[in-house]
Amino acid sequence: MINEHKERYVSAEKINMQEAKIVKVEKNNEEQPIAPLDLGQRLKDIRIQLGLTLEEASKRTGLARSTLSKIENEQISPTFQALQKLATGLDIDIPQIFEPPKTKGAAGRRDITLAEQGKPHPTATYEHELLATQLSNKKMVPFKSRIRARDFDAYAEWVRHDGEEFLLVLEGEVCFYSEFYEPVNLMVGDSVYYDASMGHVLISISKEDAQILWVTAK
The missing domain is CATH 2.60.120.10 (Jelly Rolls)
Structure with missing residues (x-):
């Protein structure tokens, strides 16, 4: 009787250990949360990469300077029409605006610009x-x-x-x-x-x- 009780206890303990391992594996395999896209900062980064002031970006996109400033500072959200104007004026595709920023650059990157080819x-x-x-x-x-x-x-x-x-x-x-x-x-x-x-x-x-x-x- 005692031996039967021990066997049941050991069997239950093994099951608990197996369940614990499964939980641990599942936890380790959980996908890391994706950081939300800061659309205003993304648009600001694109503008700066193009070497544009707010005034110059305003002239190219047809959006008021104050509107661009508010979008970049997350004070307002751009409408789809505004995104179309931004993409056209900045000569980019709309998907580029929503491209999530990379936390790490690829190792060994390089870019050569030949004379007068910028x-x-x-x-x-x-x-x-x-x-x-x-x-x-x-x-x-x-x-x-x-x-x-x-x-x-x-x-x-x-x-x-x-x-x-x-x-x-x-x-x-x-x-x-x-x-x-x-x-x-x-x-x-x-x-x-x-x-x-x-x-x-x-x-x-x-x-x-x-x-x-x-x-x-x-």
């Missing part, structure tokens, strides 16, 4: 040539710019955006204006590193339009 992006004041455009989710956004502006008044307002920025003069001479400092003239080989949230603008002061290398870091 993606052109002209504006009223700059003629940008976007570099390394095949890579997504970059921590830096490099581009060359030919400075068309010849006067401070060519800008309706200060240019400012998130992150830090570095510029190096490649050709000609420029005058670099910044919100909290006196204007400074920069020649070929001169460079400046600054907080991009501080208002800043650039004009050419040489006979020919100056060209610079710009690198924006998030």
Whole structure:
């Protein structure tokens, strides 16, 4: 009788251990929760990657600057019509807007841009040539710019955006204006590193339009 009771106890214990193992395996195989897409930040990242100010993005998309700002700051949700305007104006596909951000970049990435083979992006004041455009989710956004502006008044307002920025003069001479400092003239080989949230603008002061290398870091 005692032996029969022991056998039942051992059998029940084995069943409990097996159930515990099954629960543990199922728990370990649970899919990790997917982080929700921050649509406003995603749109802001796309705009910055394209080297656009809110004002420039507004002109390209037909959406008011204030509307774009509210969308980026998650104060309002964009309608489907607004998403269509954003996709058309920014020259992207709508699915790209909803592409979830990658937490880790692939190891060993590289992107070569041959001379004069960057993606052109002209504006009223700059003629940008976007570099390394095949890579997504970059921590830096490099581009060359030919400075068309010849006067401070060519800008309706200060240019400012998130992150830090570095510029190096490649050709000609420029005058670099910044919100909290006196204007400074920069020649070929001169460079400046600054907080991009501080208002800043650039004009050419040489006979020919100056060209610079710009690198924006998030």
